[in-house]
Amino acid sequence: MRLLLVEDEVEMARALSTVLVQNSHVVDHMTLLEHAREALRSKVHDAVILDRQLPDGDGLILLREMRDAGDKTPVIILTAHNAPGDRVGGLDDGADDYLGKPFLxxxxxxxxxxxxxxxxSYTSQVFTGGNVSIDLDHQELMVNGEVVxxxxxxxxxxxxxxxxxxxTVLRGTLEEAVYGYDDEIxxxxxxxxxxxxxxxxxxADASVTIHTIRGIGYLLKGE
Incomplete structure (x- = not known):
């Protein structure tokens, strides 16, 4: 998944990004609401992890703007503002989840x-075809029962x-899924x-193959 992380604490953002990348996610990190708004206009993110106490305002402002605009991208509030009233307010404003710092x-x-x-937008995260099984939730590919x-x-x-x-998946679409804004390609x-x-x-003798559509992109087909 491609995630938008809105967090102004440098060390926290670095630690979070490391964990997310280790779990095979692409992370776009923003420190300001202004920059997060610009990033959201691209419509490429699968979810948002949003701090509240940011230099240019409360993260809930961005959340309300998203919901008022009909943007249903999943949002997790991740913040030190974790009193019961804060959690209730965040969820009522449209957050899909609310997690206090520190966290596991x-x-x-x-x-x-x-x-x-x-x-x-969720669809099944387990793909099976022929001798191939791909569990996208757990980032695991198996062919003939063996992990690849x-x-x-x-x-x-x-x-x-x-x-x-x-x-056919366009090259540009694949690049958006694989690389973040700060990645050199x-x-x-x-x-x-x-x-x-x-x-x-x-x-691995997989029963699926990737075909190149020259000048356009790639296509996954079962044999």
Whole structure:
């Protein structure tokens, strides 16, 4: 998933980003409401993790703006403002979940999976076809019952191709899913990820293959 993290504390943001990346997510980090608003206009994020006490205002302001505009992107409030009244107010303003600091990383990951599952855009996160099983919730690919190890970006590529299996996925759409705003993208980086992923599928005798649609993108097909 591609996540928008709105957090102004540098150390907290760095720790959060590390955990999220380790769980195979792409993270766009913003420290101001103003910049978060700009990021949300891109419509590329699957969920938002939002602090409240930000330099240019309360994160709830952004949350209300999102809901008033009809933006239903799942939002988890992650904040030190954790009194019962704060939690009630945040949930009433449209938050999908509200978690106080300090928190356990595993709990945040579980809550993130839960709010995305409850979202209107959620579809089954388990893909099976032939001898292939892909559990996107747990970031696991199995072929013939054996786990095939993928890098984070290989899994992100596979995740989007699986969700759109049988349809061509544009290069630009894949790059949006794999790279954050701050990532440096080499001209052939995406092709390299796809090439390695294709080789791993072939080496495992997977019954799905990735086809190149020259000049357009890629297509995942079952054999």
């Amino acid at each position: 990383a595993d709990e945040l990951m579980a809550r993130l999976r839960a709010v995305v599952r409850r979202s209107e 190890t993928l890098t984070r970006r290989e899994m992100l590529v596979l995740q989007l191709l699986v969700k759109r299996a049988g349809k 080499q001209s052939n980086a995406l092709d390299s990820h796809v090439s390695r992923l294709r080789r791993k599928l072939a080496d």
